[in-house]
Amino acid sequence: MPSFCLPFMPLLLPVCIASAIVAPLPASAFEAGTRWLSLQPPHRAERETVLLTYPAKSDGDAYTLGADALWQGVPARRNATPVAEKFPLVILSHGSGGNAAALGWLSTELARHGFVVAAPNHLHSTSGDSIPVESFKIWERPQDISSLIDRLTSDPQWSGLVDQDRIGAIGFSLGGTSVMLSAGARASLDAFDEYCAGSDGKDAGCNWFLRGGVDFSKVDREAFEGSYADPRLKAVVAVDPGLAMAYQPESLKTMAIPVKLINLGDGDAIMPGVRAETLAKAIAAAQYAAVPGAVHFTFLGVCNPDGAAVLKRYGEEDPVCTDGGDIPRGELHKQIFFQIAVFLRKALAER
Template sequence: MIKRSSAFKLRAGAALVCAVFLSIGPQARSAEYVAGVRQMTAPTEERDHALSVTVWYPAAQGGEKTMLGDNIFFEGTAAMKDAPIQDGEFPLILLSHGAGLAGSADAMSWIATPLAEEGFIVAAPTHPGNTGRNRSAAETMKLWLRPSDISNTLDAVEVDPSLRAHVKSGQTGLLGLSMGGNTALLVAGARLDSALYASYCDTDDLNASLCEWVRLSGVDLGAADAQTVTRDNTDGRVGFVLAIDPAPADIFAQQGFSNISIPVALVNLGERSEIPATVQASGIADAIPGSTYQVIEKASHASMFAECKPGAAEIAVEEGIEDPICTDGGGESRQLIHTQLIEMVTAAFDAALRPEK
């Protein structure tokens, strides 16, 4: 069981988070800091090797410009590699990425870099087995290990001499996107339902692309130990959680939501009537006391990817990728949707972690 506690005292009430969270819209953004980035590792007892962790932060002058998240499909985001950290203390945002093409910490640079520019330290582990050459359906579906990756990352930040002096005590939140949203809810105190988990990929009705991969890989979700699947992954050091299109959203134990005691914000992307059941978060919001819920109707699940390069959609088809990775809803550009998401996320974490700003 991964359960940690602390004397965390959240200074922002759920009502304040709700007010700011629900009212934010796209605005012009002017960065307060330059974003630095560095790599570190986090020891873990449950994985085969130490976690690779990317850390973005408000930077002082120095470092070398680097592009993170750049590949044949998506544009990268610039930051200053190994620049010194700016003097001062900053709130910490732990970040959990999704699976597949967005299955690495660096793929989240499009949102992590602006958060660093706004005065947050952002630490994101790459969850093993989620993407790249080592992509594994078996590892990806070990959803209970993802929260421990987050806790191990927080452990590593707390003992790193170059970081701990710059992290504000008691001001730690967690942002999760797609499968990372599932992770965020588990860290907040939600529990998986072993029966729903076991039957999740019995058909393609819930998540066709993921479950086809799971079955072709010979993974039997029903073979997982029920006690392990349903274990408590709460980390009491995390005081606020924001989950965007949490996936899978339909394998949680409903009775576990009432035990969540920290503010939780949930977001869905897309037309309300077209949000797939496996990412539908409105029922979760209803079940968690004091949570907030918002829908960005002109976005889509793919809006959590970085901006597409010219020709990326065609290359994806040639590569056998059936999901529309470059398609957003409502006719708005991904750049504009990202602007809205960045402003929304920044406002939510400001309200939760530094309401005095």
């Protein structure tokens, strides 16, 4: 029986859990309905699209969310009728070059378990529209999150579905940076510059920004290091968070809401720029978990059998479809979902 070990905060004691029992959550009670919204954040010159996934009835059009030449996608129901209750709201922030639908494996499962999930496609940081000098404007993403909360808590169509006292956020990679900033952390431009300078060209994140034309000396320091805390957030999950080594220490001490930090892989298998165990120790209300057998790209959807060939045709060099061991990505998703869902259930649903 395969198993995995998770350090359990705050004591950071290793706890081994057999993969066969990673399902103590109640059975899903709802269908996953989906709708696309259009949002005009006041700080943006263009509109953003948002994937809303919610607890739904068994109507609407059954389809496969996110399916294309690369991704298998997941079952969902387009335009299904929302269940007439109030549920916790979770904002889901994708990584640089990612998109909302590619994280449908997580948003649909959360919706089936009683969460409303709103996933924005952050402008100029999504698949096919990923621009390094724009993505490095990290201060725009937490503002996207706050604008989306504004919309969903005031929109007559959706405000009745959202419990305004139970709002959280999940972020992956650069999305992890986004939710950390929304939770009260403040970035340090000097710390990130120093980290990249000392990485000897071996950090993929630093390389991507530098090769994309980002000049750290010309970045708007005041905006980069500003405060974007949204007091409406009651809990956040950051998975392989970007800038893990580059937050202002004093800002971490002020973070008072529950924080779950998850690394994909363990030990040296974790990408250096996103290692979060030390970060977790600096936040009083933080928990930390690692998922052995996973890699950074495990958080994306399940690839089609010929996914590697598709990536090669498009000149993509990153091993997007490859995980870290013998455990299939779908099984690793179950482990990651368990970590996230148990945390959010305690921090939001059981409030």
